Amino acid sequence: xxxxxxxxxxxVILCAGLAVQWPTxxxxxxxxxPQRAPFLGGGLPDTHAWxxxxxxxxxxxxxxxxxxxxxMFMYPWAVVFVxxxxxxxxxxxxxxxxxxxxxxxxWREGVFRWQ
Amino acid sequence: MAVSWLRRLAARAPVPVFPALGVHGDAMLRELAxxxxxxxxxxxxxxxxxxxxxxxxxxxxxxxxxxHDQVPRPFATLWWRSEPLDGLENATRIDAPSALSDALxxxxxxxxxxxxxxxxxLLPDEPPNPWExxxxxxxxxxxxxGGVPYGRPMAxxxxxxxxxxxxxxxxxxxxxxxxPALPPGMQAEVTLQGDLVQTxxxxxxPYPLGLDAVFFDARQQPVSIAELELARARYHxxxxxxxxxxxxxESVGLHVLRLARSLTPDSRVDGLRRRLARxxxxxxxxxxxAALDDEQARQIGGPAARAAGLADDLRSExxxxxxxxxxxxxxxxxxxxARWWQALAEIDQSLALARQAAARDVQTSExxxxxxxxxxxxxxxxxxxASHLLDELLPGLEWGEALAAIAxxxxxxxxxxxxxxxxxxxxxxxxxxxxx
Amino acid sequence: xxxxxxxxxxxxxxxxLGIGAYAVAVLDRLIAGALGLSRAGxxxxxxxxxxxxxxxxxxxxxxxxxxxxxxxxxLLYLMLAAVGLALVPWSASLVATDLATSVVLxxxxxxLATVVIFLHGWSANAPLALIGAYRYVAxxxxxxxxxxxxxxxxxxxxxxxQFTQVVASQAELWNVIRQPLGLPLFLIVGLGVSFWxxxxxxxxxxxxxxxxxxxxxxxxxxxNLARAAMLVAFSGVAATVFLxxxxxxxxxxxxxxxxxxxxxxxxxxxxxxxxxxxxxxxCVTLMWVVLLPLSFxxxxxxxxxxxx
Numbered sequence: 120x121x122x123x124x125x126x127x128x129x130x131v132i133l134c135a136g137l138a139v140q141w142p143t144x145x146x147x148x149x150x151x152x153p154q155r156a157p158f159l160g161g162g163l164p165d166t167h168a169w170x171x172x173x174x175x176x177x178x179x180x181x182x183x184x185x186x187x188x189x190x191m192f193m194y195p196w197a198v199v200f201v202x203x204x205x206x207x208x209x210x211x212x213x214x215x216x217x218x219x220x221x222x223x224x225x226w227r228e229g230v231f232r233w234q
Numbered sequence: 235m236a237v238s239w240l241r242r243l244a245a246r247a248p249v250p251v252f253p254a255l256g257v258h259g260d261a262m263l264r265e266l267a268x269x270x271x272x273x274x275x276x277x278x279x280x281x282x283x284x285x286x287x288x289x290x291x292x293x294x295x296x297x298x299x300x301x302h303d304q305v306p307r308p309f310a311t312l313w314w315r316s317e318p319l320d321g322l323e324n325a326t327r328i329d330a331p332s333a334l335s336d337a338l339x340x341x342x343x344x345x346x347x348x349x350x351x352x353x354x355x356l357l358p359d360e361p362p363n364p365w366e367x368x369x370x371x372x373x374x375x376x377x378x379x380g381g382v383p384y385g386r387p388m389a390x391x392x393x394x395x396x397x398x399x400x401x402x403x404x405x406x407x408x409x410x411x412x413x414p415a416l417p418p419g420m421q422a423e424v425t426l427q428g429d430l431v432q433t434x435x436x437x438x439x440p441y442p443l444g445l446d447a448v449f450f451d452a453r454q455q456p457v458s459i460a461e462l463e464l465a466r467a468r469y470h471x472x473x474x475x476x477x478x479x480x481x482x483x484e485s486v487g488l489h490v491l492r493l494a495r496s497l498t499p500d501s502r503v504d505g506l507r508r509r510l511a512r513x514x515x516x517x518x519x520x521x522x523x524a525a526l527d528d529e530q531a532r533q534i535g536g537p538a539a540r541a542a543g544l545a546d547d548l549r550s551e552x553x554x555x556x557x558x559x560x561x562x563x564x565x566x567x568x569x570x571x572a573r574w575w576q577a578l579a580e581i582d583q584s585l586a587l588a589r590q591a592a593a594r595d596v597q598t599s600e601x602x603x604x605x606x607x608x609x610x611x612x613x614x615x616x617x618x619x620a621s622h623l624l625d626e627l628l629p630g631l632e633w634g635e636a637l638a639a640i641a642x643x644x645x646x647x648x649x650x651x652x653x654x655x656x657x658x659x660x661x662x663x664x665x666x667x668x669x670x
Numbered sequence: 671x672x673x674x675x676x677x678x679x680x681x682x683x684x685x686x687l688g689i690g691a692y693a694v695a696v697l698d699r700l701i702a703g704a705l706g707l708s709r710a711g712x713x714x715x716x717x718x719x720x721x722x723x724x725x726x727x728x729x730x731x732x733x734x735x736x737x738x739x740x741x742x743x744x745l746l747y748l749m750l751a752a753v754g755l756a757l758v759p760w761s762a763s764l765v766a767t768d769l770a771t772s773v774v775l776x777x778x779x780x781x782l783a784t785v786v787i788f789l790h791g792w793s794a795n796a797p798l799a800l801i802g803a804y805r806y807v808a809x810x811x812x813x814x815x816x817x818x819x820x821x822x823x824x825x826x827x828x829x830x831x832q833f834t835q836v837v838a839s840q841a842e843l844w845n846v847i848r849q850p851l852g853l854p855l856f857l858i859v860g861l862g863v864s865f866w867x868x869x870x871x872x873x874x875x876x877x878x879x880x881x882x883x884x885x886x887x888x889x890x891x892x893x894n895l896a897r898a899a900m901l902v903a904f905s906g907v908a909a910t911v912f913l914x915x916x917x918x919x920x921x922x923x924x925x926x927x928x929x930x931x932x933x934x935x936x937x938x939x940x941x942x943x944x945x946x947x948x949x950x951x952x953c954v955t956l957m958w959v960v961l962l963p964l965s966f967x968x969x970x971x972x973x974x975x976x977x978x
Contacts (some may be wrong), residue, residue: 120675125756125767127676129681132752136745139895140729140888147728151359152385153303155733158277158883159798160296160413161254162421163362167734168797169708170389170403173428176808183811190818194774197825201976208973213965222958230957233430233632234398240722247719248709270710277878279730279886282723306728331736346726361733382736405797415876429801429950480875482867482947485705492706514868516954519946633801634949637876 145170173231182225245346248273249338252281254301255418256288256316258444261653262473263287264472267479268491269335276414278305282342286352287314288348294411294419294438295319299356301412310341316330321356361385379541395427396630404432411438415480415637420621431636434628439619440646444653445469453611459591459598460499467584468494469499469607470537477574477641481519486510493527497520500590507578516571522631524639525569525625534620536609538643541576542568548605548612552598558590570635573642580607608648617646678765682924683756690755690902691895692717696733697932698939705943705972720773721891729887732794739793744892754779754903759834761916761923772833773821776907780817783863783900787872791881801881805950806865806872812957813862813869815940819965820856823849823972825912833907839914844914848975851968853912855961860904860938863947864897867942871950905934 151157157164174180193211200207225231250273252265254630266272266285275281284305290298299319302311313326314334328337344350355400362385389403419441425433446465470648471494478487486509493501510516522644526534531542539546540562540600547562549555563579565572590596598604602613609617628636695717699709709716732740756766757776769775784807791803825831827848828839830929836845846853861869873880882893909915909930916923 121765121767121769124676124679125753127680128752128756128766129749131680132687132749133745136748136892136896139725139892140741140744141728143725143888149678150306150728150731151303151355151357152361152733153300153355153357153359155307155731156300156304156362157407157732157794157798157799157876158279158301158304159407160410160416160878161294161301162408162410162413162423163300163403164386164390164407164797166389166405167384167386167901168389168405168795168800169792170405172800172804173395173400173402173430174804174807175397175428175430176811179808179954179958181809182958183815186815190777190815193818194771194831197822198829198831200826200973201829204977207969208977211973212970217971219963219966222962226955226959231951231958233428233951241726243719244710244723244726245719246715247723248711248716250723272706273709275879276875280879280890282727306730308726308728346723386733407797412839416879426797431803464830478946482870482875483945485702485707485943486708513945514948515946518868518948518952521949521952570711631947632951634874634876638949639963 176231178225178228178230178234182221182230185221186218189214239349241346245343247342249283249342250275250381251283251285251338252276252278252301252305253414254284254286254290254298254412256286256290256573257419258649258653259286259288259314259316260418260472261444261607262314262334264475264491264494265331266335266338267475268488271335280304282309283338284309284311285338286311286315286318288318288418288441289316291419293339294421297421302353303355303357305353310339310350312337319356322353323591324351334394341404354546363387378379387585393427393432395633396432397430402427408437416440416640417621417639419646422624426633429633431628431631431633432507434625434636436621436624439621442619442647442649443608443633443644444502444649444651445608446653447610448605449606450652452598455601456597456599457621459558459596462598462604463588463591464497464499466607467496467581467588470581470584471497473641473644474577474581477638478515480637480641481515483513483515486513497585498590499585503578503581505586507582510578516574519586520571520574520638520642521635522567522569522571523631523635524643525572526566526623526627527568530623530626531568533623534609534645536605536607536644537576537580538568539609540580541565541573546610548600548603548610551603552600554599555587556598557561558587558596560587568640571644577642606648607644608644611648616648616650617618620643620646672798673755674763678963679701679756679764682760682764683752683766686906687752687899687902688782690905691879693932694901694935694939695720697935698942701936701939701943709942720914721895724886724891724894727889727890729889731883732796732884735795739789741791741889742887743786743793744896747783748788748892748896748899750779750783750786751899751903754900757833758903758906758927759837759915759928762834762838764836764924768834768864769832771831773825773831777814777821779903780814780859780863781810784814787865787881791872794881794884796884797881798877798883799881802872802874802877802883804883808950808954809862809865809869809871809957812954813859816855816957816961816965817859817863819962819969820852820859821911823852823965823969826969826972827976833910833915835910836911837917840914840917844917845914846912849912849968849972851964851971853908855940855968856908856912857934858961860908860934861941863904864900864938866897866901866938868945868948869953870942870947871953874947880905901935901938902907902931905931905938908934912918 477538918926
């Protein structure tokens with residue numbers, strides 16, 4: 120039942136959003152080419168914008184993956200935490216400590232800088 | 235009818251105005267920023283009225299046409315002390331500043347209610363390049379690339395990156411002269427890789443700055459130091475407004491504008507400085523980038539040079555300034571952050587000088603040369619345009635840093651005509667070269 | 671049965687989303703007016719008038735957008751906001767989606783928001799929108815961990831990942847007092863997920879509107895609506911996990927929740943007007959080096975507090 124409600128809500132919102140956009144967008148024809156050029160304060164680009172973009176925070180995204188994996192362990196851990204008591208605390212504390220060292224190391228290596 | 239009901243409601247919204255600034259148009263922009271009926275927007279896509287404020291030189295008419303055609307229909311144009319472009323004969327021209335706000339609101343309302351048609355398209359509906367190539371998307375050419383899908387080639391110009399030497403695509407485009415984050419009139423060809431500026435080539439210098447008439451008078455005769463210093467403080471407050479707007483602090487920016495408008499020798503900026511320091515404007519928004527070396531600082535002169543530690547100021551040569559205890563204030567680093575500290579320090583100093591001078595009614599003693607807020611104006615030599623320095627300063631900076639650096643630098647030449655005492659009186663003789 | 675479990679919760683969520691988005695627009699204007707950024711006309715009518723104007727304006731098209739992604743991104747963002755709000759319990763029994771894993775689902779809403787906002791900027795095929803999109807990813811990947819650690823913190827005393835259980839666990843003391851670091855950190859996440867104010871890296875002024883710089887007309891209305899709705903959804907979650915949700919004396923539960931949501935919205939909108947935008951690089955470093963360790967501290971604090 121919960122998921123059915125969620126599904127209905129999503130569906131209604133999708134329809135409402137389409138209803139806002141669709142009638143006007145559908146009626147109008149494509150604007151002229153000069154209007155469709157990207158806004159650059161009167162200037163023009165040489166090429167389309169899509170390119171092999173230089174993502175400068177790339178090392179940070181790798182660091183994120185390490186943490187995201189950890190999150191998977193943390194969800195079940197959170198549920199049994201009180202039951203397991205101090206033991207669970209120590210284990211996760213060690214885990215976090217190791218990761219914190221990782222952050223400090225990454226910071227020292229300049230991972231969070233645009234490179 | 236539902237549509238007309240919708241349009242009547244739409245007519246009541248504050249007017250979204252995209253300002254395309256011509257010569258001395260920024261003075262009007264500051265008036266409009268405080269106008270409750272007008273909302274200034276940063277992209278023509280978000281505008282209902284295109285306002286061209288000030289004359290636009292003929293070589294930038296092509297760019298103005300492009301911006302005009304980028305506003306989605308329906309929209310109106312309004313020309314403030316500027317001649318409408320060919321093809322817009324019915325466009326409204328306004329010269330009296332007091333009428334502008336009402337005209338903007340009326341233009342928006344008329345367009346919404348259908349009393350006035352949308353501004354026509356000026357440029358022919360053609361793709362930027364004839365569409366060539368093979369295949370469904372026109373990509374054609376060699377391998378994956380080579381054609382011009384939708385009239386433009388794909389980005390495939392590989393360059394080694396400035397910072398880490400990776401070879402990836404770069405984007406080259408021309409920015410301005412109506413990009414709101416740049417000084418009015420400035421045009422540059424920019425190459426980016428990712429969001430890092432690889433090359434920056436200024437193609438058109440920003441329009442000359444209009445200074446307050448008191449700086450012109452100071453070169454002819456002794457003038458009241460209080461008046462001169464208040465004009466200086468006001469000038470820096472205006473620059474700060476732009477910097478704050480760019481940093482997303484519009485509410486503080488408007489506070490600064492109001493302060494500039496009602497500036498007296500008793501005004502204080504300590505509170506403003508504390509507020510900016512506390513909200514992280516200097517530390518989290520501005521970065522220690524775009525530092526000037528001595529040579530560059532000397533070329534720009536004025537506050538930018540003093541922010542880099544050069545204690546050059548024509549006011550120290552004036553006996554009456556020295557009597558008031560004037561010594562130039564300086565910062566050391568010469569970077570974006572230091573320039574904003576410097577701007578606030580200079581405002582503070584100017585207000586202090588104005589307070590003392592007003593109490594004793596002191597006048598300047600030197601005539602012929604004057605320290606303008608832009609830099610020293612020695613005998614016959616106005617501060618010259620220094621925007622070419624951006625070509626050296628900006629490569630290697632992230633986009634946001636680069637624009638913040640431009641906002642913190644004051645690079646345009648000083649115009650030979652003073653700014654109208656207020657925008658309240660229309661200029662009688664517009665400068666010949668900018669008559670559109 | 672159908673009424674209580676399906677129709678009523680659905681209507682509540684949809685109404686809350688619509689009224690909430692309107693309330694955000696009105697509240698933001700009132701705050702702006704109080705800070706000296708006054709606009710003509712009544713604050714109550716202005717958002718409606720603005721919406722009407724956007725409906726009459728024609729929708730812009732770029733040279734070669736990724737059509738599906740460009741038009742769907744605002745809708746998907748709005749949908750994510752609705753999913754978030756559906757998780758919020760209005761009272762012990764009035765919950766649209768009372769999952770045993772509400773916290774996990776909210777986490778996925780935050781993660782998908784990054785994808786959708788990126789898509790909105792990328793699909794326009796315009797240089798400035800593209801920069802805004804990639805900038806936002808840097809922010810989105812930075813705040814998501816803070817959010818997760820803070821939310822795990824509130825799950826510890828509840829011994830459950832269910833929002834109703836989290837609220838029930840606050841019967842004696844709200845989490846905002848029990849875990850003092852939690853709410854401030856979570857508010858930063860809220861600014862991030864709706865890229866509001868100081869964390870508006872996606873649609874910033876230096877990019878002439880960033881991911882929205884090429885968007886006009888009805889799609890822009892949908893985008894603005896979605897942003898406001900996301901703020902509402904976030905404030906609902908924040909009120910639930912930190913301010914005791916529906917708990918409170920005298921007044922009925924849903925009303926308490928609404929009041930608490932308003933308090934959260936007020937804090938977010940004020941921060942949005944009072945703080946300047948962070949530089950992207952500074953922002954990433956701040957999140958990882960300062961705020962993430964703080965969220966560790968918050969988690970350890972929450973753990974010790976739960977055991978005592």
